[in-house]
Amino acid sequence: MNQSWIILGASSSMAKAFARLVADRGDAVFLAGRDKDDLARSAADCAARGARLARALSFDARDAASFSAILDAAQAEDGHINCAVFVGSMPEQSAIDADPSLVDGVIADSFTGPSRFLQAFAPIVEERGGGTVIGVGSVAGDRGRIGNYVYGSAKAGFAAFLSGLRNRLTRAGGHVVTVKPGFVDTGMTWGLEGMFLVASPEKVAGEMLKAADKKRNVLYTPFFWRYIMLIIRNIPEPIFKKLSI
Amino acid sequence: MRWNKIEYAGWGRALRATAELARPERMSALLDNVTRHPAPAVGQRRSYGDAALNDGGRGYDMTRLDRVIAFDAQTGLVTVEAGTKIGDLGRSFAGKGWIPPVMPGTGFATVGGCIANDVHGKNHHVVGSFGQHVTELRLIQNGKEKKVTPDKTPGLFKATLGGLGQTGIITQATIQLMACKGDMMVLTERRIDGWDEFLAALDGSAADYTVGWIDATAKGANLGRGILEEGEITSGISPTGGKAREVPFNAPSWALSAPIVRMFNEAYFRRVPAGGRTSVKPITAPFFPLDKIHNWNRLYGKRGFHQFQCVVPVPQADELKKMLERIAGSGLASPLAVLKRMGDGRAGYMSFPMEGYTLAVDFPNRPGVVDLIEALESMTKAAGGRIYFAKDALSTAEGVAGMYPEIGSWQAAVAKADPDGAMVTDLVRRLDLRGLA
Numbered sequence: 001m002n003q004s005w006i007i008l009g010a011s012s013s014m015a016k017a018f019a020r021l022v023a024d025r026g027d028a029v030f031l032a033g034r035d036k037d038d039l040a041r042s043a044a045d046c047a048a049r050g051a052r053l054a055r056a057l058s059f060d061a062r063d064a065a066s067f068s069a070i071l072d073a074a075q076a077e078d079g080h081i082n083c084a085v086f087v088g089s090m091p092e093q094s095a096i097d098a099d100p101s102l103v104d105g106v107i108a109d110s111f112t113g114p115s116r117f118l119q120a121f122a123p124i125v126e127e128r129g130g131g132t133v134i135g136v137g138s139v140a141g142d143r144g145r146i147g148n149y150v151y152g153s154a155k156a157g158f159a160a161f162l163s164g165l166r167n168r169l170t171r172a173g174g175h176v177v178t179v180k181p182g183f184v185d186t187g188m189t190w191g192l193e194g195m196f197l198v199a200s201p202e203k204v205a206g207e208m209l210k211a212a213d214k215k216r217n218v219l220y221t222p223f224f225w226r227y228i229m230l231i232i233r234n235i236p237e238p239i240f241k242k243l244s245i
Numbered sequence: 246m247r248w249n250k251i252e253y254a255g256w257g258r259a260l261r262a263t264a265e266l267a268r269p270e271r272m273s274a275l276l277d278n279v280t281r282h283p284a285p286a287v288g289q290r291r292s293y294g295d296a297a298l299n300d301g302g303r304g305y306d307m308t309r310l311d312r313v314i315a316f317d318a319q320t321g322l323v324t325v326e327a328g329t330k331i332g333d334l335g336r337s338f339a340g341k342g343w344i345p346p347v348m349p350g351t352g353f354a355t356v357g358g359c360i361a362n363d364v365h366g367k368n369h370h371v372v373g374s375f376g377q378h379v380t381e382l383r384l385i386q387n388g389k390e391k392k393v394t395p396d397k398t399p400g401l402f403k404a405t406l407g408g409l410g411q412t413g414i415i416t417q418a419t420i421q422l423m424a425c426k427g428d429m430m431v432l433t434e435r436r437i438d439g440w441d442e443f444l445a446a447l448d449g450s451a452a453d454y455t456v457g458w459i460d461a462t463a464k465g466a467n468l469g470r471g472i473l474e475e476g477e478i479t480s481g482i483s484p485t486g487g488k489a490r491e492v493p494f495n496a497p498s499w500a501l502s503a504p505i506v507r508m509f510n511e512a513y514f515r516r517v518p519a520g521g522r523t524s525v526k527p528i529t530a531p532f533f534p535l536d537k538i539h540n541w542n543r544l545y546g547k548r549g550f551h552q553f554q555c556v557v558p559v560p561q562a563d564e565l566k567k568m569l570e571r572i573a574g575s576g577l578a579s580p581l582a583v584l585k586r587m588g589d590g591r592a593g594y595m596s597f598p599m600e601g602y603t604l605a606v607d608f609p610n611r612p613g614v615v616d617l618i619e620a621l622e623s624m625t626k627a628a629g630g631r632i633y634f635a636k637d638a639l640s641t642a643e644g645v646a647g648m649y650p651e652i653g654s655w656q657a658a659v660a661k662a663d664p665d666g667a668m669v670t671d672l673v674r675r676l677d678l679r680g681l682a
Contacts, residue, residue: 013270013309038271041326045312048323049337187270187309191249 002079004028009087013186017205023051032059061113084134085114090151110154115161125174133176135162142229178218182225257293258549259610262300270309280388283667286414288355293552294638295671321422327357327415339428346423347375352533357415362635363407363596367454373590376406384413404658406593412662426480430528433475435521440469447586460510461578491539495547503576554605557630564628581607594655597633642677
């Protein structure tokens with residue numbers, strides 16, 4: 001069956017790596033984001049690698065008016081329509097501390113924007129009786145920490161949304177994968193202090209696609225983050241509140 | 246964009262630098278930043294010495310700008326971003342009947358790096374250098390992308406091909422791919438027993454891809470023995486390659502000591518049967534023999550290693566033999582030693598190739614190596630040859646003076662393209678290539 005992928009936040013390095021993987025399979029890709037010139041280059045790249053169709057489309061998580069053109073374009077394709085969500089923004093916590101209005105943008109980019117898009121997308125999966133949603137959350141969403149709790153809380157909200165969406169789409173023949181990457185070598189983490197065990201975007205993208213193929217529910221990638229976060233989640237709050245990790 | 250202060254090194258790991266690097270994920274971010282903070286580009290750091298280093302300065306890591314922007318399946322013209330790895334380009338289009346006409350010894354090199362060093366491959370005697378297949382490229386100049394072609398801007402084109410990044414950051418290039426039947430190669434290997442026989446075999450080879458592995462530890466009657474590899478591309482598409490291995494940590498210093506290298510080379514020589522052999526392999530195997538072992542440079546331990554590569558004109562082959570005698574006598578050679586016949590194909594003022602024989606030998610960074618390489622350099626110069634900047638980590642301004650006769654034209658073009666010297670790298674400073682000192 002024909003597979004098509006809507007990729008939200010397609011300029012990120014993880015999204016680019018993912019788009020290449022599905023392009024190699026011959027799937028159609030709809031690359032959605034803000035930098036149209038950059039997306040046009042990625043679309044050409046996907047087409048050269050074997051994508052059945054590759055298009056660059058405008059998407060702004062903070063502007064719901066940009067959503068319908070993407071959904072319309074994808075629905076013109078036969079077969080299953082899938083959606084991979086890579087959007088999110090992470091200003092320095094110190095910048096948010098200085099300007100609390102930044103909270104709104106982080107939550108719009110990382111939680112409410114993509115959630116609203118997926119609400120509009122879900123009926124397509126139900127109607128066609130199949131399709132996969134891959135939602136990129138973060139290990140930062142597993143517990144609020146002093147270093148990035150605004151971003152973490154937005155990702156936590158998105159993880160809860162994905163859990164509910166999985167509950168809904170499974171009964172229609174669809175599937176939802178929640179991905180929680182640890183530190184990935186992206187533009188967001190380049191030059192940040194305190195990074196360790198950093199994974200390449202290619203490795204993470206490969207594991208995401210494999211998880212989608214196997215209908216995994218929650219993927220920690222690389223795998224050991226599941227155990228790191230298990231420990232972090234289980235530190236008693238009286239102790240945790242004094243830590244700065 | 247965030248600046249990341251890191252210590253980094255060339256592939257030989259003998260020279261290091263600390264610089265602030267930005268790694269743009271999008272072309273617009275690169276353009277925007279370069280305008281405000283002009284600095285040289287850095288690719289996959291596969292040059293051995295300091296060609297990619299800018300100690301105490303800044304640099305732009307280009308590795309995330311690695312997309313195919315356009316491809317014409319009729320003509321084989323492909324346009325890629327400068328950070329595209331040449332091996333990826335090979336893999337992407339072989340199935341469609343096209344491969345890059347020139348591929349250097351590693352598939353990890355970026356297209357920008359291939360241009361900046363005007364690299365050559367095992368088929369140089371047939372197709373020339375990389376730059377001769379570049380039909381157009383773009384450079385960032387004054388905050389804008391400038392189109393550079395061999396016809397309309399020949400001076401700037403020649404200054405950029407092999408120009409060590411000094412004319413500005415290369416953002417993209419259009420390359421004329423070569424039609425191919427498939428991506429398999431018929432590889433014929435045979436033993437060569439000595440120097441004279443080796444030269445005759447290289448001169449007489451009619452294959453598209455020809456390269457000689459030399460046992461740089463063999464002396465006396467065995468001097469110059471080795472294996473001649475000849476390849477022709479054939480039909481068939483290779484199955485996806487096997488898993489890459491990795492050298493996980495720095496090897497101890499005795500790992501490549503003289504007795505071990507002698508033993509290894511003996512076994513490597515005998516691996517090919519006396520009567521020779523022919524096999525069919527995916528092209529990546531003979532093209533990029535070491536790429537399957539990630540971080541193989543760690544085999545040389547934490548002090549790193551040097552590669553010496555020179556080319557001398559055909560009539561000076563005897564001088565090259567003397568160099569090999571000196572190397573064999575030193576007991577410092579590693580298993581990696583390559584001899585090849587070059588054609589006269591070159592694309593830029595500062596391109597390495599010339600009609601002649603090229604010898605490349607790796608040496609662990611040990612006492613004695615610096616003096617040996619210095620001696621080899623002066624022998625090269627006396628023979629009217631030149632050394633390859635992509636490999637060099639030890640030479641001086643005086644040492645390379647006179648090796649590149651067109652350096653004056655290059656300096657003039659570079660002075661115009663980068664008047665403030667913002668693109669200067671450690672290599673260019675060390676050898677004072679721009680004549681700024």
